[in-house]
Amino acid sequence: MSTMPSNASQPVLSVEHIAVHFGGLIAITDMSFVVNQGEIVSLIGPNGAGKTTAFNVITGFLRPTKGEVRYKNTSLSNLKPHEVTSLGLARTFQRTSVFQSVTVFENVMIGLHRRSRSTLLDTLLALPREGRAEAELRSLAHELLEIVGIARRADELAGSLSYGDQRLLGVALALATDPSMLLLDEPVSGMNATETARFMELLNKLHGRGMSILLVEHDVPMVMGVSDRIVVLNYGRIIAEGPPAAIRGNPEVIRAYLGEGASRHAAH
Amino acid sequence: MKRLVPYIALAAFASVPLWLHDPYLLNAFITTGILIVAAMSLNLLLGYTGQLSLGHVAFFGIGAYTSALVSLGFDVELIGGIRVVHEPWPVWTGFVIGTLVAALCGYAVGKLSFKVRGAYFVIVTISFAEVVRLVALNWVELTQGPLALTSIPPMTLGFPGVGYLDFYSKQSNYYLVLAVLVVSYIVIQRLVYSRVGRAMIALKENESLAVSVGIDVTRYLVLAAIFSAGIAGAAGSLYAHYLKIIDPDVFAFLYTVTMVIMVISGGKGTLAGPIVGGLIFGFIPVAARSFATPEIQWILYGLLMIIIVFVLPKGIVPAVEKWFSAPNTSVDPEPLQAKMHDTP
Numbered sequence: 001m002s003t004m005p006s007n008a009s010q011p012v013l014s015v016e017h018i019a020v021h022f023g024g025l026i027a028i029t030d031m032s033f034v035v036n037q038g039e040i041v042s043l044i045g046p047n048g049a050g051k052t053t054a055f056n057v058i059t060g061f062l063r064p065t066k067g068e069v070r071y072k073n074t075s076l077s078n079l080k081p082h083e084v085t086s087l088g089l090a091r092t093f094q095r096t097s098v099f100q101s102v103t104v105f106e107n108v109m110i111g112l113h114r115r116s117r118s119t120l121l122d123t124l125l126a127l128p129r130e131g132r133a134e135a136e137l138r139s140l141a142h143e144l145l146e147i148v149g150i151a152r153r154a155d156e157l158a159g160s161l162s163y164g165d166q167r168l169l170g171v172a173l174a175l176a177t178d179p180s181m182l183l184l185d186e187p188v189s190g191m192n193a194t195e196t197a198r199f200m201e202l203l204n205k206l207h208g209r210g211m212s213i214l215l216v217e218h219d220v221p222m223v224m225g226v227s228d229r230i231v232v233l234n235y236g237r238i239i240a241e242g243p244p245a246a247i248r249g250n251p252e253v254i255r256a257y258l259g260e261g262a263s264r265h266a267a268h
Numbered sequence: 269m270k271r272l273v274p275y276i277a278l279a280a281f282a283s284v285p286l287w288l289h290d291p292y293l294l295n296a297f298i299t300t301g302i303l304i305v306a307a308m309s310l311n312l313l314l315g316y317t318g319q320l321s322l323g324h325v326a327f328f329g330i331g332a333y334t335s336a337l338v339s340l341g342f343d344v345e346l347i348g349g350i351r352v353v354h355e356p357w358p359v360w361t362g363f364v365i366g367t368l369v370a371a372l373c374g375y376a377v378g379k380l381s382f383k384v385r386g387a388y389f390v391i392v393t394i395s396f397a398e399v400v401r402l403v404a405l406n407w408v409e410l411t412q413g414p415l416a417l418t419s420i421p422p423m424t425l426g427f428p429g430v431g432y433l434d435f436y437s438k439q440s441n442y443y444l445v446l447a448v449l450v451v452s453y454i455v456i457q458r459l460v461y462s463r464v465g466r467a468m469i470a471l472k473e474n475e476s477l478a479v480s481v482g483i484d485v486t487r488y489l490v491l492a493a494i495f496s497a498g499i500a501g502a503a504g505s506l507y508a509h510y511l512k513i514i515d516p517d518v519f520a521f522l523y524t525v526t527m528v529i530m531v532i533s534g535g536k537g538t539l540a541g542p543i544v545g546g547l548i549f550g551f552i553p554v555a556a557r558s559f560a561t562p563e564i565q566w567i568l569y570g571l572l573m574i575i576i577v578f579v580l581p582k583g584i585v586p587a588v589e590k591w592f593s594a595p596n597t598s599v600d601p602e603p604l605q606a607k608m609h610d611t612p
């Protein structure tokens with residue numbers, strides 16, 4: 001281990017032989033892959049391939065039928081979602097998910113839940129520590145809104161934001177938990193080209209800070225552009241894995257996405 | 269201006285015994301005040317976590333009985349011939365213990381039922397209230413059953429060496445209730461405007477998202493149940509020592525319904541809602557007594573409730589707040605923006 005030049009290839013997240021059955025439906029079969037420290041890995045595949053299901057398993061929202069997920073060598077098997085979050089693993093949701101009826105700023109304040117050092121007693125007795133903790137959270141909240149680029153919207157109701165801005169707020173909420181790894185479920189779906197470009201910038205910024213990222217996305221150019229590695233899922237099974245260049249030319253991937261005819265066409 | 273409202277209201281209520289000497293009306297203020305405290309406690313659960321406790325009166329009754337029994341003393345024989353004898357303790361310890369026992373019951377009910385939430389929580393709370401009522405009715409040796417616990421001493425605050433205060437008069441009881449109301453209000457306010465309250469609101473709004481940012485659902489729901497039940501228990505204790513008599517009817521479903529009506533009409537999830545709703549529904553019987561029989565009073569009660577819910581579905585307080593802030597929002601460029609979005 002000490003002979004490794006850097007920790008860049010240390011797996012932080014390892015998914016080991018996961019299977020998920022919903023009654024008779026097999027959503028995932030024997031899925032194994034790793035995400036290394038600081039990597040951006042994309043999980044792609046056609047609709048219904050099992051990507052969101054994989055996210056739900058990793059983040060503790062769903063118990064797998066078989067297999068285990070480990071994060072930084074801790075097994076996540078028996079953890080509840082909020083416990084997974086406190087290990088530094090944060091997620092966003094495929095369907096836009098913000099606290100609709102409170103302001104953007106309050107959303108992030110909620111997201112900062114785990115970051116406050118005030119106790120129940122501080123709160124009830126209005127001790128000085130409570131005031132300091134709250135002031136600290138407020139400045140963190142402003143910072144996060146700056147990072148994702150929606151600080152101008154701070155006082156608006158989250159539900160009144162544009163679709164793209166709600167997606168960004170979702171990312172701010174995940175970032176508020178101070179994660180070391182982010183799981184993003186189709187973050188740019190519904191964003192226009194400018195918003196997508198801005199989002200890719202954000203992703204690169206986070207990547208630059210050493211954040212490990214697992215990305216589910218249908219936007220193929222974006223996936224090819226940002227990913228270190230790509231894992232391709234079809235009918236709950238991993239059919240290919242590798243750097244973008246290798247995935248692009250993989251006949252099985254093309255077949256999965258475009259059907260038989262297209263793959264024969266591509267092979268010629 | 270808005271920040272001053274609570275202080276103005278407090279000053280106004282503090283002045284009531286100075287100019288109001290009619291014992292009937294003062295009594296109405298006191299009993300309404302006690303019910304308002306109970307409604308405030310219900311609001312913490314219903315308004316902030318979104319959980320409907322339809323057995324909330326159980327905590328109120330438990331506080332009342334516990335406080336009364338601690339201050340009256342009792343002598344009961346348990347199964348196996350074990351006798352438990354309790355000598356009367358100072359009344360204020362009854363208040364404290366009543367509050368704590370109710371809070372403990374809140375903890376138990378919360379732990380048991382929040383795993384299954386929603387409709388199940390409603391059912392568990394109703395059943396809990398009914399079980400407690402049956403215990404109060406049938407454990408005659410402890411509670412006197414339907415004969416009621418009588419001669420409950422009035423609240424006394426004793427400080428050895430300093431002297432003591434007792435609450436015999438209506439005036440003093442009025443101030444006692446007002447003091448408990450203010451403390452409860454502050455406790456709820458502190459909770460709601462902190463990370464605890466934010467966690468509760470998050471759970472009500474979007475549970476999956478709340479959990480994904482690291483909020484422990486069970487912890488915050490149980491915490492809300494503990495505080496809610498404890499405050500209801502404190503109200504129950506005030507009730508017992510004010511009326512000096514309690515029977516199993518304190519567990520009547522009607523009281524829970526009254527609390528729910530107070531919270532919903534005033535505005536759930538607002539600090540002032542239960543107070544406004546409580547004053548209205550606490551004083552309807554008073555206002556109507558000169559011209560209506562009790563049956564008619566109940567019909568009026570129901571009608572008013574229906575009208576409020578239809579006209580102001582969010583309750584009175586949110587409607588008033590919106591009305592006061594309306595001049596600002598109406599000059600907002602909102603309609604303009606909407607128009608711009610419409611144009612292709």
Ligand SMILES: Nc1ncnc2c1ncn2[C@@H]1O[C@H](COP(=O)(O)OP(=O)(O)OP(=O)(O)O)[C@@H](O)[C@H]1O
Nearest residue numbers: 022025027045046047048049050051052053054094
């Ligand atoms: N809770 C559930 N109960 C039953 N079946 C489910 C459940 N969740 C997902 N499925 C099924 O599992 C399969 C995988 O779904 P999943 O949502 O993981 O796909 P996905 O790859 O995220 O697709 P998309 O790209 O459309 O988001 C689908 O066939 C889906 O219908």
Ligand SMILES: [Mg+2]
Nearest residue numbers: 051052053094
């Ligand atoms: Mg999906």
